[in-house]
Amino acid sequence: MKSVSSPAVRIGLSISLATGIYGLSFGALSVASGLDLPQTVALSALMFTGGSQFAFIGVVGGGGTGAAAFGAATLLGVRNAVYGVQMNALLRPAGWRRAAAVQVTIDESAATASGQTDPDEQRRGFWTAGLGVFLLWNIFTVAGALLGNVLGDPRAWGLDGAAVAAFLALLWPRLRSREPVAIAIVCALATALAVPLAPPGVPILVAAVVAGVWGWFGHGPAREGLEPDMDPYGGHGGGAALRAPNPHGPGAGLRDGGH
Amino acid sequence: MDLWPWILLACAAAFLTKLSGYLVPAELLENPRMTRVAGALTIGLLAALATVNAFASGQALVVDARAAALLAATAALLLRAPFLVVVLAGAATAALARLAGLG
Numbered sequence: 166m167k168s169v170s171s172p173a174v175r176i177g178l179s180i181s182l183a184t185g186i187y188g189l190s191f192g193a194l195s196v197a198s199g200l201d202l203p204q205t206v207a208l209s210a211l212m213f214t215g216g217s218q219f220a221f222i223g224v225v226g227g228g229g230t231g232a233a234a235f236g237a238a239t240l241l242g243v244r245n246a247v248y249g250v251q252m253n254a255l256l257r258p259a260g261w262r263r264a265a266a267v268q269v270t271i272d273e274s275a276a277t278a279s280g281q282t283d284p285d286e287q288r289r290g291f292w293t294a295g296l297g298v299f300l301l302w303n304i305f306t307v308a309g310a311l312l313g314n315v316l317g318d319p320r321a322w323g324l325d326g327a328a329v330a331a332f333l334a335l336l337w338p339r340l341r342s343r344e345p346v347a348i349a350i351v352c353a354l355a356t357a358l359a360v361p362l363a364p365p366g367v368p369i370l371v372a373a374v375v376a377g378v379w380g381w382f383g384h385g386p387a388r389e390g391l392e393p394d395m396d397p398y399g400g401h402g403g404g405a406a407l408r409a410p411n412p413h414g415p416g417a418g419l420r421d422g423g424h
Numbered sequence: 425m426d427l428w429p430w431i432l433l434a435c436a437a438a439f440l441t442k443l444s445g446y447l448v449p450a451e452l453l454e455n456p457r458m459t460r461v462a463g464a465l466t467i468g469l470l471a472a473l474a475t476v477n478a479f480a481s482g483q484a485l486v487v488d489a490r491a492a493a494l495l496a497a498t499a500a501l502l503l504r505a506p507f508l509v510v511v512l513a514g515a516a517t518a519a520l521a522r523l524a525g526l527g
Contacts (some may be wrong), residue, residue: 227476249445323521352469360476377465
């Protein structure tokens, strides 16, 4: 795992840095949403799945209940179960390594591992990205939370605008074809329609129901929406062209009907 | 409202979700229907969260400085800016729009 000449390690390190740094925005937005420093740190260390963490503070910041925040965060984490199946098949971790592997099973580690073909490289990629993101994400979360605490009025600094941008940036790399765009638009509209009718937080769960039903009865490609926030093999938000020559890119196994 | 119980519950649920992938027989989770649901949930929830954070004020829909942030973030993403730049563009735009008197 020490070898710097390993492509998987190099990719894992760069994705760790890129992802870790945006822990800054999570930390700052979390305290702006009303969580304190220990609560913010708990989310990054224990929940450790960026999208769900943003979902939790996004619902709380919008006036939603803890229960609604729990629901949004938990549903947004469902994709990690799919990554878990893939990583278990690739790595077969046992004992204490398994608990560690479970906790660092996220978009970035799964994508780094499944982008490699050699089993040793897959293992190195998974652990480098998983542990690297974990370390840097938590360090930058603390830095962001401390920064957020000294900023004062979050609205004057546009932190509510930063939250909007963060959600759009998390969504963006997943909109690679017509169907995900359609899902996004329909769910956005369903949410907007529900806002005046339901208490804060609930409209997001309405969208989850719409999306779940769509996925259950849909016939689109099976992997839509399971692209990583930060694609280790394609750069942010535009990986299709770069990824094409790599038949074992993130999710390729499923797309090919493998396993 | 004490958030701690919900935070810890949500953290436990996140871990158990990840763990389920390692414990549950692969066929149960890794079939096209389940991956489609997981993918659609991810897209739908992120779209909903962006919408609520941009336009909801309590139970009202409003167009204010956050809508300007949404536009700025879209522009930054179209220009393939990295995540942090997109977020900073959103923050700066919302702050400036607010200075200019837009909610």
